[in-house]
Amino acid sequence: MAERSIIDQLDDAVTALLAKPAIDWSVEDPAVASLVAIAQELRDLPHEEFRKQLATEFKGENMSTPRMKVDPIPKDYPIVSPYLVFDNAAAAIDFYKKAFGAEERMRFAEPDGKIGHAELRIAGGVILLSDEYPDYGAVSPKTVGGSPVKMHLWVEDVDAFAERAVAAGAKIVRPIEDQFYGDRAGQISDPFGYTWILSMRKENVSPEELQRGMDEWWEQNVSKDSDDRSSESTADTKPAGVHTVTPYITVKQPAELIDFLTQAFGATEKFRTTGSAGGIHAELNIGDSIVMVGGAEHIEAMPTAIHLYVPDVDDTYRRAIEAGATSVMEPMDQPYGERGAGVEDISGNRWYIATTFVPLQEIAKDLRTVTVYFHPIGAQSFIDFVTNAFGGTELMRSATAEGFIEHAKVQIGDSVIELGEARHPSQPLPTAIYMYVKDVDAMYERAVKAGGISMKPPTDQDYGDRSAWVKDPFDNVWYLAAPKTA
């Protein structure tokens, strides 16, 4: 049997002397013995909380003296610390303990456990945090729909740190990689809507080298950024001006709907033709987005739910009602960070009209005027499906403690879709999506493998596209398309 290592021998001695404090423990190995002697003295090490608590008795504000002399800058705080707000601060503290090895050093809670203020030490830094108090402007990323602020954390071993965080439930947003600026770094998102940039310095890079590295990186990445993104999931062959995900609103009376969209939302019609099934096929611009409208009396309608981001929700809502829509909800400020209203149009499509409190691109880079909103039964399975089938990436989610997904955003190609678990009588409202992909055949195969049902295998169309139709397990129809010749 192998000799026990010095480290184990030491721990044996420590364990024994902690168990029997009255006994003086001795070991023979002199290297270990000197450490055991230290350990023996440490048996009397005071509790840190005791020391701090007693200290507060003697702090200025508790001394009832007329003139209080207090250091204006307490010693145990960095000058700048983030103050983070959580929809469940207690769960967040548990998470950071597990994921980041955080140490809780302060917590003030209401009787029901709601945390009014808490402090954590993380890797030598400090974060301050609380639960949500909307009346005091304290709202969490779950409520607002993301956080524009990211935390940066220096760590000694970035790979090990990230691995542990992921094991505790964090998600990798950007993989840990060597960066041209001398760091090894990556990004993770935690289950509470915050993103953490994790870095470890590997070499010091001079400003000149940094600029050179930046130029090279720009050359390699940004100048062909759109290619890169599409290679992950979808199109680089899509025609200019179109996006990966486009809603295909199928209704019985498309001409009337087009009129409505023009009046209510200022849509402009790009073209109108006869579709493959004999109905109308039209494409319209609304804001920076494209909407396809099609259908006929003999074709089954597939109304759609759309999150319509507009500059002035009250104005758009008024125009929609004047154009014949039914009000579902009058404009009002929403706790999740937008002023929103709801209407149902003459064809049963639901429009969640919204003006966000921050610029749209700060919420998600590719969020656009028209964002399709899915209401699947089983939101998690739906996210899994679009991830597996189309290479979607979850950008954020807002879920209850039980895991009920109230709202989520998923990136597909250059587009963002939104979803929330079905819970309204008018939901799930399955819909149709026109999706430009790089390789129809490959994407079709992948979608079917992920659980999609084939409605039409890949076929060349006489209007120039190669396309395939897949129905997902939630009854949404995805028209996968790529131009026949690039």
Next chain:
Amino acid sequence: MSQITESEERLLIEAAQKDPSRFAELYEQNFHRVYAYVARRVRDRAETQDLTAHVFQQALANLGKFKWRGTPFAAWLYRIASNAIADQARRKTREGGDQVEMVSDSSAAQDLEQVERRARLFGAVDTLPEDQRRVIVLRFAEEKSIRDIAEELGRSEGAIKQLQFRGLENLRNRLGEN
């Protein structure tokens, strides 16, 4: 715990005598000494804490009576502590409870040397690298097992033992430097 000079200490005391809110600095300077002094005589942690708190409360209440005669402030605190421990022992005997466990008093000078050394050791724990400091605190102040610490910090038991080893090694070296 940074060591301060005799004249700095004198200024601190005079400041605290005029303005009790300055007492916090004297507390910070002397906490580990008083705690180590009491802990050497009283084994029970809760009692050590009560007595330590009592010593500082007494010191604050009687600070106006303290006269600077060239002896360190700590000596005055040790006197208060010694009296408090004796009072506690007498009270316990009267109540018929257990005696406060007294640790044999060797020669006073040697004893105080030990206390000072231990206070330096406790102070040195604060200066350890963060992960070592936490392991030492959890292991010795909170008396947690290696397994519990590993779970709490999300690391392997081997890693915790390693940190314990490095932490003790660093503490030994830091004490040696003094």
